[in-house]
Amino acid sequence: MNPAPRSLTMDALQFSGTVTAAFSHDFKNTLAIIKENTGLLVDLLAMAEKGRPLDPQRLATLAERIGRQVQRADRMTAELNRFAHSADLPEAQTDLGAMLEMAVVLSARPANLKRVGLEAVTAPPLWIATFPFGLQQLLYRCIALLLDRAGSGGRIVLEADDGRPPVALRVIARTAEDRIPAGETAPTPTPEMTGLAHALQIRLDWDAAAGGWRLTWRDVET
Amino acid sequence: MRVLLVDDERELISALAERLEMRGIQTRWVTSGRQAIEAMAQDCFDLAVLDVRMPGMGGLELKHRLAQSCPRMKFIFLTAYGSEQAFDSVATDMGDDFYLVKPVDIQELMAKINLLAGKEDA
Numbered sequence: 001m002n003p004a005p006r007s008l009t010m011d012a013l014q015f016s017g018t019v020t021a022a023f024s025h026d027f028k029n030t031l032a033i034i035k036e037n038t039g040l041l042v043d044l045l046a047m048a049e050k051g052r053p054l055d056p057q058r059l060a061t062l063a064e065r066i067g068r069q070v071q072r073a074d075r076m077t078a079e080l081n082r083f084a085h086s087a088d089l090p091e092a093q094t095d096l097g098a099m100l101e102m103a104v105v106l107s108a109r110p111a112n113l114k115r116v117g118l119e120a121v122t123a124p125p126l127w128i129a130t131f132p133f134g135l136q137q138l139l140y141r142c143i144a145l146l147l148d149r150a151g152s153g154g155r156i157v158l159e160a161d162d163g164r165p166p167v168a169l170r171v172i173a174r175t176a177e178d179r180i181p182a183g184e185t186a187p188t189p190t191p192e193m194t195g196l197a198h199a200l201q202i203r204l205d206w207d208a209a210a211g212g213w214r215l216t217w218r219d220v221e222t
Numbered sequence: 223m224r225v226l227l228v229d230d231e232r233e234l235i236s237a238l239a240e241r242l243e244m245r246g247i248q249t250r251w252v253t254s255g256r257q258a259i260e261a262m263a264q265d266c267f268d269l270a271v272l273d274v275r276m277p278g279m280g281g282l283e284l285k286h287r288l289a290q291s292c293p294r295m296k297f298i299f300l301t302a303y304g305s306e307q308a309f310d311s312v313a314t315d316m317g318d319d320f321y322l323v324k325p326v327d328i329q330e331l332m333a334k335i336n337l338l339a340g341k342e343d344a
Contacts, residue, residue, distance in 0.1 A: 025302040025303075026302075028303075028324045028325070029234065029302050029324060032302070032325040033233045033234045034325075036233075036234050036325070038328075039237070039328055040237045040241055047244070065233050068233075069233070085297055107247045112277050113275065113277050113280075115276075115278055127342075152278065192312050210281055220333070
C-alpha cells in the first residue's frame with residue numbers, strides 16, 4: 001500500500017530543508033578549506049620563526065586558495081538569497097531561463113554525489129507568470145527522479161521550448177554515452193509532484209521519445 | 223602511524239595532510255573512494271580519515287570496503303553536518319569510530335589520532 005501523500009505545504013518545507021541543508025554542507029566545506037589553509041599559513045610562519053626559509057610563492061598560492069573559497073562562499077550566499085526570495089510572491093513574472101539556471105544550482109549537490117552533470121540550455125528570455133518557488137520545487141523533484149536513469153557520467157538537460165504557445169520545458173536524461181536511457185519504464189511522479197503541477201497549472205507528462213519530463217503551461221500566453 | 227586521508231575537496235585534504243606531516247604523521251591523501259581503494263592495494267595504513275559524503279562512494283561505504291582488506295584499520299570521519307548532535311541522528315553504525323565536524327580543529331584531530339595510536343600500541 002502506498003503511503004498517504006503529504007500535503008503540498010509539507011513537501012515544500014521538506015524541499016526547502018533539503019536545499020538549505022545542501023547549501024550549509026557546502027558552506028561548511030568552504031569554511032573548512034579556508035581554516036585548513038589559514039592554519040597552514042600559520043604553521044609555515046611558526047616554522048619560519050624557528051629558522052626554516054619561507055617561500056613567498058608558497059604563501060601566494062595559499063592566499064589565492066583562500067581568496068577562491070571566499071568567492072565561492074560569496075557566490076553560494078547570493079544563490080541561497082535568490083532561492084529564499086523565490087517564495088516572496090505567489091505569482092511573479094519570471095524568466096524561465098533564469099529558473100532553469102537556478103534549478104541546476106539547487107540540484108547540484110545530489111547530482112554531484114551521483115556523478116551526474118546538470119545543464120541548463122539558455123535561450124532568449126521567456127517570461128511567464130508563475131510561483132517561482134513552486135516551479136523550483138517541481139523541477140527539483142523531476143530531476144531527482146532522473147538521476148539514477150542518467151547514471152554516473154550521465155547528465156540531465158533542462159531546456160525551454162522556443163516560446164510559442166503553449167509554453168513548455170523539458171527535463172531530459174542522457175547517459176554517459178550521450179544516449180536516451182533505454183529499456184526502462186516511465187517513472188511515476190509522486191502524488192506531491194502531481195498536486196504541485198496542478199497547483200501551478202502545469203501539465204506534467206513523461207516524454208518517452210525525449211527521455212524525460214515535459215512541463216507544459218496550460219492556457220498561458222507569453 | 224600511517225594515515226590515509228580521503229576527501230573530494232582537494233584544497234582541504236592536501237592542506238590537512240601537510241599540517242599533519244608537520245606534526246610527525248605520515249600521510250597520503252586522495253580525493254575519491256576509488257583512489258583510496260587503489261592506495262590500499264599499494265600500501266598499508268593504520269588509520270583512515272574519511273569524508274562522510276563524497277561523489278560516487280561515501281565515507282561509510284568506503285570504510286566497509288577498506289576494512290575488508292585491512293580489518294585492524296581505524297577510522298575517523300569528517301562530516302559537514304551542522305553539529306555532532308545532527309550527525310548522531312543519522313549515523314547509527316559508527317561503532318568505535320570517531321567523527322569530527324568540519325571545519326576541523328587540528329589539535330582535536332591530533333588528539334584523536336594519538337588516542338587511536340595508543341590503542342594500537344596497547
